[in-house]
Amino acid sequence: MAGAAGGGAGGGDGDGDGDGDEDGGGDDHDDRPPCLDDPRELIVMGDSYVHWISHTFPQDLASTYGGDAIGVWDVPYEEGGRNYAVGGYAMATGGWGLIPEQLPLAIDDDPKIHSAVMTGGGNDFILVSEEWQGGDQCRNDPSPEPQQVCKDIVQAALDAGAQMMLDSADAGIRDVVYFFYPNIPEGTWVGGEHPNALLDWSYPKVQALCDDAAANTGGRLRCHFLDLRPVFEGHPEYFAAGTLGEGDIHENSEGSKAMAVAIVQLMKDRCIAQAASSGCCAP
Numbered sequence: 001m002a003g004a005a006g007g008g009a010g011g012g013d014g015d016g017d018g019d020g021d022e023d024g025g026g027d028d029h030d031d032r033p034p035c036l037d038d039p040r041e042l043i044v045m046g047d048s049y050v051h052w053i054s055h056t057f058p059q060d061l062a063s064t065y066g067g068d069a070i071g072v073w074d075v076p077y078e079e080g081g082r083n084y085a086v087g088g089y090a091m092a093t094g095g096w097g098l099i100p101e102q103l104p105l106a107i108d109d110d111p112k113i114h115s116a117v118m119t120g121g122g123n124d125f126i127l128v129s130e131e132w133q134g135g136d137q138c139r140n141d142p143s144p145e146p147q148q149v150c151k152d153i154v155q156a157a158l159d160a161g162a163q164m165m166l167d168s169a170d171a172g173i174r175d176v177v178y179f180f181y182p183n184i185p186e187g188t189w190v191g192g193e194h195p196n197a198l199l200d201w202s203y204p205k206v207q208a209l210c211d212d213a214a215a216n217t218g219g220r221l222r223c224h225f226l227d228l229r230p231v232f233e234g235h236p237e238y239f240a241a242g243t244l245g246e247g248d249i250h251e252n253s254e255g256s257k258a259m260a261v262a263i264v265q266l267m268k269d270r271c272i273a274q275a276a277s278s279g280c281c282a283p
Helices: 057-065 099-109 148-170 195-211 253-270
Strands: 042-045 115-118 175-180 222-227
Touching (some): 042 099, 057 253, 099 148, 148 195, 175 195, 222 253
Parallel strands (some): 115 175
8 A cells, every 4th residue: 555645636737628738728739748659658656556466456557558558567567567566665654665766666677758657655654664653553543633643654755755756857757647545444454443534634735745746846747646535435345355354455356447447547638648649649
């Protein structure tokens, strides 16, 4: 799992037409996103909401997009693919490794990256490091106003995300799709008693991080935010059952297919990593 974020599918040029022009007139296409000439120009990063035993998200993302993407985003980087996500990784304060470390691996493999799909942040408070005294209780507290240590953990994850956006822009990445977790089952072994209280508090802060990416990178990178809560609302069958202890916070294959549909639709709507034949991107 990963980080803290929320809100609708933010980002883009703000005029809703998906063509990237800033004035909404539709005549100036200099700011259109680059076309996807090769699926290797898009990378996938994150945690177990991307890559885990309970679901088939990498395959679902590739097959939903279609074409040459199959065999690229659904293959781990160590096998030559462009999926760099690792279950249990965090943004800054916990986990079994750090998501920002996935970025240089991808750049080293192919510096022509211009788009990314990612998530991250949940493991910062679910698998919190021991140095954050009391942080192991952040997932159990139902209070709408978190304890200070929990706020500090979220801020550390946000700071790491902001730096990752800058590093991505420096590497030439133009567009990032950042999807954030649905409300997850409570009272599970790995997720804790009340993980959604802190997730809900974090959502607007993570969305703001994404929405501010264009300004913070001098217009070099746009971040497009996708809130998965509406996708999962009313669908308890989208969650895995029992792959980790009693109940699971992760999606199953049915849930990951719904995620893939929502992400690919956002990419089409915003003209992110689309083929030149779409007519919406910059050749």
